[in-house]
Amino acid sequence: MGSTVLTRSQARAVDDIAIREYGIPGIVLMENAGRGIAELLLKESPTGRVTVLCGPGNNGGDGFVIARHLAIAGLEVMVIICTDPKNYHGDAATNSQIIQKAGLPVLQLSMPENLDRLISELQNSDWIVDAMLGSGTQGAIREPYLTIINAVNGIGKPVLAVDVPSGVDCDQGPTPDATIQARITATLVAAKPGLLTLEAEEYVGRLEVLGIGLPNIILTQILKS
Numbered sequence: 775m776g777s778t779v780l781t782r783s784q785a786r787a788v789d790d791i792a793i794r795e796y797g798i799p800g801i802v803l804m805e806n807a808g809r810g811i812a813e814l815l816l817k818e819s820p821t822g823r824v825t826v827l828c829g830p831g832n833n834g835g836d837g838f839v840i841a842r843h844l845a846i847a848g849l850e851v852m853v854i855i856c857t858d859p860k861n862y863h864g865d866a867a868t869n870s871q872i873i874q875k876a877g878l879p880v881l882q883l884s885m886p887e888n889l890d891r892l893i894s895e896l897q898n899s900d901w902i903v904d905a906m907l908g909s910g911t912q913g914a915i916r917e918p919y920l921t922i923i924n925a926v927n928g929i930g931k932p933v934l935a936v937d938v939p940s941g942v943d944c945d946q947g948p949t950p951d952a953t954i955q956a957r958i959t960a961t962l963v964a965a966k967p968g969l970l971t972l973e974a975e976e977y978v979g980r981l982e983v984l985g986i987g988l989p990n991i992i993l994t995q996i997l998k999s
């Protein structure tokens with residue numbers, strides 16, 4: 775399934791079928807995604823300090839799982855929540871509560887008051903995990919993501935992007951002037967059309983496709999329909 779490409783609606787359908795027809799809980803998919811991405815990062819950086827930027831949806835939920843696994847492995851982790859935590863629901867809310875109860879360092883970002891703090895956290899990082907915006911991204915990139923994306927790109931530390939670099943519309947490609955420049959993009963289940971456009975080349979870096987434990991038959995079913 776390495777060369778498979780899934781559009782936004784196909785990726786959603788795959789998750790939907792896995793959850794509703796096959797009974798695989800969404801939180802298991804999120805755990806598989808986050809753990810797989812943490813293991814990938816640990817191969818690049820077995821020690822050091824990592825800042826995990828978490829956005830408002832399930833991409834942010836993946837970020838919480840990644841942070842938990844990196845902390846278990848002994849890395850110094852700082853989680854930056856880029857939205858009001860009241861926005862979280864479902865699996866992302868569960869994983870947000872787990873890391874907060876576990877006492878991982880969390881900074882609740884309220885812009886622009888915390889911009890200096892954000893920049894100093896980023897400057898002190900060996901790696902940055904971009905779990906801000908994923909396959910749910912649509913339209914022009916709004917604040918605070920616009921400012922954060924530009925700050926991350928300006929600092930130039932290596933970035934591992936979760937599913938897509940924030941700013942990439944998974945069907946259309948990058949949004950000019952507001953897309954994370956990743957060193958590695960760990961995309962889930964299959965590549966997305968927007969990651970393979972010519973314009974995306976400078977943002978995606980090394981593209982890694984990670985499975986999340988779905989039976990192959992689900993992908994076959996979607997690609998045939």
Ligand SMILES: NC(=O)C1=CN([C@@H]2O[C@H](COP(=O)(O)OP(=O)(O)OC[C@H]3O[C@@H](n4cnc5c(N)ncnc54)[C@H](O)[C@@H]3O)[C@@H](O)[C@H]2O)[C@@H](O)CC1
Pocket residue numbers: 789800803804807829830831832833834835836906907908909910911912913914915916917919936937938962986
């Ligand atoms: N079961 C699942 O669906 C799974 C999903 N996974 C993760 O979930 C992600 C998709 O989750 P969601 O559908 O919650 O989407 P996102 O995590 O991409 O978040 C969507 C939210 O971002 C905000 N947003 C959208 N466009 C924006 C823009 N232009 N500017 C600023 N904010 C914007 C809106 O608040 C929107 O509700 C995937 O990319 C992947 O990382 C993984 O956890 C694996 C399982």
Ligand SMILES: [K+]
Pocket residue numbers: 833904905906907908935936937938939940
């Ligand atoms: K992302």
